[in-house]
Amino acid sequence: MNILSLTCKDLAAELDRLHGKGHYHARALYRDVFKLGRRTCAESPEFADAPTLAAQLAADLRFPDCRISAQHDDGSVLKFITTLADGETIESVLIPDKGRTTLCVSSQVGCRMGCKFCVTGQMGLRRHLQVEEIVWQLYAARFVLKRPVNNIVFMGMGEPLDNVEPVIQAVRVMADQRGLNLACSHMTVSTAGHVDGLRRLAAERLPNLRLAVSIHAANDALRNQLVPLNVRYPLARLKDALLAFPLPRRGVFFIEYVQLAGVNDSPEHAEALARYLAGLPVRVNVIPYNGGSSRLFVTPDRARVDQFCDALVAQGLFVRRRHPRGRNVMAACGQLGGVIA
Ligand code: SF4
Structure with a gap:
């Protein structure tokens, strides 16, 4: 059982299938793993009368073969690198x-999305992450690095909706009240505008899940x-998909706009953005491009950023x-997968 890929309900079904046991033992095991960070249930009072079952479950349990292989802390953010079973590496911040x-x-x-300002995009796609490798990042933050985590953003390496089924299951696991x-x-969940993935996510109706769209x-x-x-x-199809997306009452889309000096940062670009967003409930996040050590574009100066933001505000946005943040550790937006400066 790849425990980090299962909700408590999934685990109960597995225990029933493998051992004829149900929710009572599943909840205890799930609590021990996800709330206490244990890798066995031998110490649980629920298993005091069932040492054989506890031993069988310990033998059944599989954790992903992941380890934190590096950490880089610049005083404002901590980036950690995980080496996966096949030697590939991923980054979390x-x-x-x-x-x-x-x-x-x-x-x-x-x-594989190849966004022109993004260091990860320059790598190409090496492979999708499995559910347990996504959940591992939260598990490691809590139980290896001992950090509290209150929010998750799927804004690291990869386009989440290009790997939509594992991302949906990872959300379910991380949201499980009996565990994480x-x-x-x-x-x-952040997307560069993967319309088929948006439709799939919409069908899942994960309550109150927030959506960020990079325009x-x-x-x-x-x-x-x-x-x-x-x-x-294209933009028209993306807008249709957003209009059809089942936002919760008073929900909004978070629109991400990386501002690239001399490319997309004029007041006219701002007006075009406002026209495009008309009719959508949105909050716009303007992100001045992060040069880091890879200077693919130019960072706009403060006056240009202010001018762009003011033009959006003037349109009622x-x-x-x-x-x-995190420029010094290559941990800012569009920088993951880059060489540490
Ligand atoms: S910005 Fe996001 S979607 Fe675009 S290449 Fe980078 S990781 Fe992929």
Whole structure:
């Protein structure tokens, strides 16, 4: 049993299938693994009268063969690198802020979307992550690094909706109240506009799951260049998918816009973005491009960022200017998978 890929209900079904046992033992085992960080249930009072079953379960349990192979802390964020069973590596970032900690998780090794400003995109896709490898990142943050995690964002390596089934199951596991217990309202799945993945996610109706959509340009010609996925799913199709997405009451889409100096950062670009977003409930996050050590584009200066944000606000949009953090450890947006500077 790959325990990190199972909800408590899934585990109960497995215990029933393998040992004729049900929810009572499943809940105890699940609590021990996901709340206490144990790898066995031998110490649980629920198994005091069933040492043979406890031993069988210990033999059945499988944890992903993952280990934290490096950590880089710049004082504001902590990036940790996990080496997977096949030697591939993924990156995750812990971001403390105002007493809360957000964990940015990867969903793939590399990414095939090829966004032009993104270091991960330059790697190409090496492989999808399995459910337990996604969940491992939260498990490791809590039980290996001993960090509290209050929020999850799927904004690490990979396009989550290009690996949609494992991502959906990972959300279910991380949200399970009998285990890791992170409400869907504290998880954000980010997409570059994968329309088929959006439809699949919409059908799942994960309650209150937050959705971030990276737009970066509001006309197809420019977006085709910056986000090649746009050739497959042009802006009009993406908007139709968003209009059909079952947001909760008062829910919003978080629109991500990486601002690239001289490319997509003029007041006219802002007006085009506002026109595109008309009719959608949104919050816009403007993210000045992070150069890091790989200078694919130019970072806009402060005046240019302010001008762009002001133009959006003038169109009635709610805008937040994001301050890039983690430049020193290549942990900022679009930088995972890069060489440590
Ligand atoms: S920005 Fe996201 S979707 Fe685009 S290449 Fe990078 S990881 Fe992939």
